Amino acid sequence: MDNIAANIIGQYEIMDEDKRLEGGFGQLEKERAKELIARYLWKEGLTIVDAGGATGAYSLWLAALGHSVHLIDIVPKHVALAEQKAQATPKTHRFKASVGDARVLPEIADGSVDLVISHGPLYHLTDRNDRLATLSEARRILKPGGILLAFTITRYAGINYAIPNGLVFDETYYSVMREEVLTGLCNNNPRRISTFTNAFFHLPEEIRDEVREAGLEYEKTLGVIGTAWLVPELDHGWRDEAKRERILAVARLLENEPVLGPRMMTVARKEPMS
Incomplete structure (x- = not known):
């Protein structure tokens, strides 16, 4: 374990990732991320790696939809909690979780994965070379034509x-x-x-350039929540069905201007076989 990994683990020992997603901001982020991810679930039974998947907010949802999902996270307590939640979540028999580093994934074979989702690694890794290693590793494990969904902070x-x-x-x-x-x-x-x-x-052009340098075909970058999170009393508004739908509508309206919000999702593909 290097100092970078130890630092990330230490940070999350004093943070509660599950609790972060409970409030209005977290619920908005989670709902919109699911919407965006769902656009790239192009067939049933995908093989998915959720690199930096934390406690399984997206992995367990995807597994319940019938996909084969491998959550990998560098924080042991996240993996343990994800496994615990899986036992209480129906239809997650195709889910597994393990402790690992997104920069090096030796347990995943070359060209074996349909979809890679990367959340934390690309913003927790402050050195560009480490981010490129993460993106290159995603490219390695993707099948030809496979998709990377890379989440970053703006x-x-x-x-x-x-x-x-x-x-x-x-x-x-x-x-x-x-x-x-x-x-x-x-x-x-x-x-x-x-x-x-x-x-x-990141700036949008920075993640675009990093994706390309890692050998992936850049497609687009979308905003996850835009400025919808600035709604006054967001927690209260999210609990109101009509207001919640309007908040989501604002996020959708602004998705093509990713720099307006705090989160972005970049779509990239591994080149198909010629």
Whole structure:
């Protein structure tokens, strides 16, 4: 285990990934991510690797739809919780989970996977070479014509949270936001400012270029939630059916402008056999 892996594991030992998805923001993100993923479920019984799949929010859903899903996460407690949840989830007999590093997946054979979903790795890995290793490994395990769905955090996620919450007037907080916007690096320095774990926040053209450099065919980048998360009292609005549908409508309306929101999904393919 290298220092990068140890750091990520340490960060999630004090974070609750399941709880993050419980509020209005998390529910919006989860619902929209499912919508976007569903567009690329082109046949029944796909073989799917969910790299950085955490506690199984998407893996278990996909397995219940009848797909063969292998969740891989670097955090042991995430994998244990995903396995525990699978036991209580109907129709997940084609689900399995294991501890692993998305940069190197020796247990997955070359050209054996229809669909790779990558959530955390591409923003938790702050070094470009590590992100390229993750993307190259996805390409290796994909079948010819297989699809990668790569989720990233956008460059302006932090500043767009800071503005409506008045945090830009805090000099220390603003210095962190400025660094994120100028470099993409979120390193929570100085210590009293904790906006997120160590991460890299992409511009759309950056993830496009990384995908291409890894040898994949870039298709598109879509926004997951747009600015819909800025709705006042989002938690309350999400519990109201009519408001929830309008919030989702806003997210859909803005999906072709991915930089507006905090999350993006990039679609790429492994070249088909000639």
